[in-house]
Amino acid sequence: MSTPSALERPHDVPLGRRLAARLVVVPAVLLSLLPPRHLRTALRLVRRGAAPATAAQARRARDALCAVSLRCAGPKGCLPRSLGTALLCRLGGTWPTWCTGASVVPPFTAHAWVEAEGRPVGEDLPDDYFARLIAVGPAPR
Secondary structure, three states: OOOOOOOOOOOEEEEEEEHHHHHHHHHHHHHHHHHHHHHHHHHHHOOOOEEEOOOOHHHHHHHHHHHOOHHHHHOOOOOHHHHHHHHHHHHOOOEEEEEEEEEOOOOEEEEEEEOOOOOOOOOOOOOOOEEEEEEEEEOOO
């Protein structure tokens, strides 16, 4: 999976958030190796009890991941970046909607991202550029 443009690595992430982000990088990369149905099942378990994340919370988590991991900040790091973002939000008691899908216009591009408040977080493309194939949102209450 890839993201259409390279990311700039944020430099203004507080130390505490950087340390928390480092905790979730390895689990995010390991989760990215799972087949889609196992990944969806794992994320559904992890999201239990979490409140929906706000766009600001998801953005801070995403920025922290990109600040500590070249893999997550890179152009082909969308899957571990989105998983790490969701896991970091979960550490804070919230959960964004984790999504994976494909571009709706040629050429075909697979991508993974998170959404909060109904919109993609940190993506520099129109909201409808990608069609969701799998989504794991906050658990119903």
